[in-house]
Amino acid sequence: MNKSHHDGFSAVIDWLEFTVTGLQLESVIFEILKLEKKTFTKMETGRFGYRSQLKWDEGSLYIMFNAAGNEYEIENLPQTIDRMGVHVMITGSGCRQYETLYELKTLLLYLTILDDKVNFSRVDIAIDDLQNRIIDFGRIHRAAINGHFTSRWSKWDEVNSRQCSTGEFLGRTMYFGSQSSSIYCRIYDKTLERKAKSEEKTAESETWTRLEVVYKKERAKKLVYHIIDKDLSVGTAIRGTLKQYIRFIRPPRTSDINKARWPSAKWWEKLLDNVEKLQLTSRREPKSIDDMASWLDRQIAPTMAAIITAYEGDIEWLHEIIKNGASRLSQRHRDAIAQYLQEAQ
Numbered sequence: 001m002n003k004s005h006h007d008g009f010s011a012v013i014d015w016l017e018f019t020v021t022g023l024q025l026e027s028v029i030f031e032i033l034k035l036e037k038k039t040f041t042k043m044e045t046g047r048f049g050y051r052s053q054l055k056w057d058e059g060s061l062y063i064m065f066n067a068a069g070n071e072y073e074i075e076n077l078p079q080t081i082d083r084m085g086v087h088v089m090i091t092g093s094g095c096r097q098y099e100t101l102y103e104l105k106t107l108l109l110y111l112t113i114l115d116d117k118v119n120f121s122r123v124d125i126a127i128d129d130l131q132n133r134i135i136d137f138g139r140i141h142r143a144a145i146n147g148h149f150t151s152r153w154s155k156w157d158e159v160n161s162r163q164c165s166t167g168e169f170l171g172r173t174m175y176f177g178s179q180s181s182s183i184y185c186r187i188y189d190k191t192l193e194r195k196a197k198s199e200e201k202t203a204e205s206e207t208w209t210r211l212e213v214v215y216k217k218e219r220a221k222k223l224v225y226h227i228i229d230k231d232l233s234v235g236t237a238i239r240g241t242l243k244q245y246i247r248f249i250r251p252p253r254t255s256d257i258n259k260a261r262w263p264s265a266k267w268w269e270k271l272l273d274n275v276e277k278l279q280l281t282s283r284r285e286p287k288s289i290d291d292m293a294s295w296l297d298r299q300i301a302p303t304m305a306a307i308i309t310a311y312e313g314d315i316e317w318l319h320e321i322i323k324n325g326a327s328r329l330s331q332r333h334r335d336a337i338a339q340y341l342q343e344a345q
Contacts, residue, residue, distance in 0.1 A: 009135065011235035013104045014092045014212060015124035021085035022117045025065055025077050028086045032110050033061075034102055037074055050087060052078075059097025062089045085119075092124070105227065105234075112228045115330040120220035124212050125238040128190065132207040134271050137172060137189045140209075143248050143265065144174060150259050151246040153177035153184065176246060182219045183280065185246065186212045213241050215280070222280045229287075229295070239271065240278030287332070289340040 020028050029037050040054040040063070047053055050064035054074075064087040067078030090098060098104065111118045129135035143149055144156055153176045161171040171192050177184030190208035215223045227237050249262040256262070287295075308315060329337075 009127055009129040009133070011125060011127045011233070011238055013095055013123065013234055014126040015122055015214075016090045016095060016104065016107070017088065017121040017123070018111060019085045019087045019119045019121065020111075020114065020117060021083070021119070023081075023086065023114075024079050025063075025067075025081055025086055026079070028088065029063065029077075032114075033088070033107070037077055040074055042072075042074060048087060050084065056094070056097075058100075060091040060094030061098060062094075063087070064089070087121075089121075092126075108224050109228055112225060114328070115332055117328075117330070119217075120215075120224060121217065123215045123220040123223055125215075125223075125234050125241075126210055126212040127235070127238060129209050129211075130207070132209050134267050135187075135209045135211050136207075136267075137174075137187060137209045139267065140187055140248070141172075141174060147259075148250065148265070149246060149248045150262075151176060153245060179214075182216045183241075183245070184214055185242070186214065211238075213238050215241075219280050223278075226278060226280075236275055237278060239275045241280065243272045243275055244277040244279065287336060289336050292336065 020032065023032075026037060029035050029040070035056065039057050041057055043053040043055055043062075045053065046066075047062070047064055051066050052064065052072075054063040055061070056063075065078070066082040066084055068080060072078050095104060098107075111120075127135060141158075144158075155178065157175040159171075159173045159175070160169065162168060163170055169189070169192055171188070173186060173188040175184060175186055188210055190210040223237060223241075226232055226240075227234065232240075248265040248268040249259060250265045252262055304318070307317070311317065
């Protein structure tokens with residue numbers, strides 16, 4: 001599942017954006033997203049340098065592409081897409097809407113199978129603490145102001161908005177790291193955001209802090225492969241990222257000025273309990289054939305067994321899948337095959 005719970009809070013994928021090259025538009029819609037083209041509406045303008053754009057009727061999911069001419073109907077989508085490929089953007093609300101049909105982690109699995117045909121632009125993971133039991137905006141803000149943290153990020157920013165007539169806060173957000181960088185953390189008072197949007201208040205939303213980590217480009221890709229290859233929950237992935245990039249601390253009783261030796265804050269230890277640092281900068285080791293076989297057994301075998309059982313032992317469909325897959329082998333797959341054959345000699 002892409003959603004995980006840990007001691008009173010939940011973690012979800014809250015933004016997903018990627019580009020697929022070398023596939024037809026209809027293949028991206030039907031084979032990857034598992035949606036019907038009739039559920040999309042043609043928009044008047046494109047975005048991000050793409051001339052054409054489709055919007056999913058059921059939510060905030062957008063598909064951008066370039067094709068010869070702009071005259072087409074949803075029933076007859078263009079087949080020839082230029083080298084920019086097909087760009088897919090699923091916003092925060094779009095992620096929740098898409099999840100009513102499919103798990104986002106399953107979508108990530110399809111994308112990793114395509115491997116070098118997919119470039120990830122952005123992936124956001126959010127932790128919601130609906131009761132501020134661990135992740136509390138005020139506590140984090142005080143720690144930042146007092147310098148009670150160490151971080152690989154070189155700066156942090158604060159953005160506040162207030163009501164002119166009363167001075168009341170309308171929004172409070174902290175950023176650790178630059179928003180133009182490939183990874184940064186955003187923490188904000190979700191209760192204030194909901195009030196500003198005049199959303200219906202509930203008892204559980206009266207003390208709501210959201211912590212998000214935004215991963216871009218190569219960091220986003222490494223994150224996705226960690227989630228799929230290691231079968232990580234998104235909650236473990238974001239907590240492992242936090243453990244790698246930042247640590248909130250408490251002053252010791254001694255006069256030690258070296259913050260690296262200060263103990264971690266108890267609430268921070270509780271948040272990151274039983275999680276390892278997630279490395280997003282080291283090169284991902286290539287998979288061997290044995291690794292692939294192990295992954296297939298762990299991830300796909302139950303699904304295959306269910307299909308074969310339902311088809312009463314008929315495996316003709318499996319032969320067709322293998323035949324189609326052989327035409328989509330990436331260089332990574334070819335290298336693994338060559339290494340396996342060499343070692344078998």
